[in-house]
Amino acid sequence: MKNATLRQLKTFETVARRLSFARAADELNLSPPAVSTQIKHLEEHAGVPLFEQFGKRIFLTPAGHEMLQFSRAIIDRFREAEETLAQMRGVAGGSLNIGVVSAGGYFAPGLLAEFLRRNEGVKLELAVENRETLLKQLDDNRIDLAMMVGTPADCGIVSTTFAHHPFVIVASPTHPLVGQKRIPMSALSGERFIIRERGSDTWDAMEQGAIDRFVRRDESIEISNTETIKQAVMAGMGISFLSAYTIGLERRAGMLAVLDVVDFPLVRQWRIAHRAEKRLAPVAEAFRLFLIDEGATQIAQLTNLDSL
Incomplete structure (x- = not known):
């Protein structure tokens, strides 16, 4: 292992964490063949396979699990060295x-x-x-x-x-509720919501504000990309709960409308x-x-x- 490089270890740790060469390549800004080459060289240094493949999925071998622990320890020590030197540099x-x-x-x-x-x-x-x-x-x-x-x-x-971080309910400008004043939350219970995924800040804010009570899970559409959600709302697929910071351009251009819902904006x-x-x-x-x-x-x- 004396000829293994830090780059190989970092590449290996990323593939092991992602369990995907393609996703690791995206994270590292490398091509998939470059990632494969780094792993191949590391396996040559180790003398044993670090991954095994079943169908399209890859898994760590027992040797790979051991290598992952050592790799993370080495990467952490290098990071500590960088942080110490950064302290000295200011x-x-x-x-x-x-x-x-x-x-x-x-x-x-x-x-x-x-x-x-x-x-x-x-x-x-x-x-x-x-x-x-x-x-x-x-x-x-x-x-x-x-x-x-x-x-x-x-x-x-x-x-x-x-x-502060304000959240609002947005709709297509042609939505029937646009222009109405002081809309009660209960009026939204019949609407299809286009929502962010669980684990996102937007979903967390929606849940803490109790807006999720009015979201019919069987009717809602979950999308993990805010830009795509905005396009779906503009197309009239439903309404959404979004950060006010994400809709400024579309609102000024008349492509999205903010509904005047009671107790909104919800500020976090x-x-x-x-x-x-x-x-x-x-x-x-x-x-x-x-x-x-x-x-x-x-x-x-x-x-x-x-x-x-």
Whole structure:
């Protein structure tokens, strides 16, 4: 194993976690043949197969399970070394590894661009995932910080509020309820909802706001992509519960309408989270404080959200 490389170990860990060469290739921004080549070289160094295939599915061999434990330990030690060196370098030249839920993708690039303008030389890695995946990435120490909605239930997570997050009920402009005032939630019980998947911040907000009581599961359509949900609503397939930040352009263009539902907008809180035991590098701590101090103001400027 003395000739195995860190790149091979990282590739192996990704394939082992995803149990898919194609999904690992997407995550690593490599081609599937390149991923296969890295795994082949590592198996040659190990002298035993690390994966076995049944039909179209792959599984770790016993040797693969052992290799996964060692690989993660080695990757973690290298990450610790990088973090220690980042502490010595300070903010400039540090690496910021951050995750954000999909609704944040509508303003997070602008926030990060402003932070990078003020802190030259920072290396950025950004992951856009649902809430459940981000919490797993925090737990695996694959990201330093996560921007999400609401307080994580995990007591091992520390989070701080930095901005409001309004949610609204949206419909096609031709929907019969558009233009009506003070619509009671009970009036929505007969509507088909197009919803985000469980594990997403949007579903969590919908559940906490008790909107899920009015969603008929046998009639609803679950879609894991917000852009596709918006297209479905515009096509008249149903109504949806979405972050107000995700519909600004379509609303101003008259392609989507916000229903005037009682007790809406439903306002939750954006939070910046990290593992309690995580020793944040200066660049990560600087970005966390930037969000707390200026996040709300910056988001208001970036989204130009109309009054609801």
